[in-house]
Amino acid sequence: MIEWGYEVLDVGTNNKEACDYPDFALAVARQVSTGKAGRGIMIDGAGIGSCMTANKVPGILAGMAYDVSSAINGREHNNANVLTLGAGLIGVNLAKQIVKTWLATEFGGGRHAGRVDKILAVEKQFLKQEDG
Secondary structure, eight states: OEETTEEOOOOOOOSSSOOOHHHHHHHHHHHHHTTSOSOEEEEESSSHHHHHHHTTSTTOOEEEOSSHHHHHHHHHTTOOSEEEEETTTSOHHHHHHHHHHHHHOOOOOTHHHHHHHHHHHHHHHHHHHHHO
């Protein structure tokens, strides 16, 4: 399926039954971390737990957005590659604006690049501790 010029890979859920959002956040994060998807979007009730889950996957920089400004900041300053949204906290129209903005915003680089490198260095430090 093509939406807004992007090919969409839907990893579920496919019904309105209660489910465990960490399973789906992990599925989204895996698609991004393996390169099968350039970026990922996860929508659940609040967006917080799915953000926490996605950030456990090496290489993932997940950010929750609750307005257009936080979407821009997540991409421009933090190079977020996964966006999480809380459907129970924002309406459909705002969610669409956030997604369009997040997809259209590029990473600013410059002074922000060093900070993102530091975030990824923390991840690598703890991955080394697990291996050793």
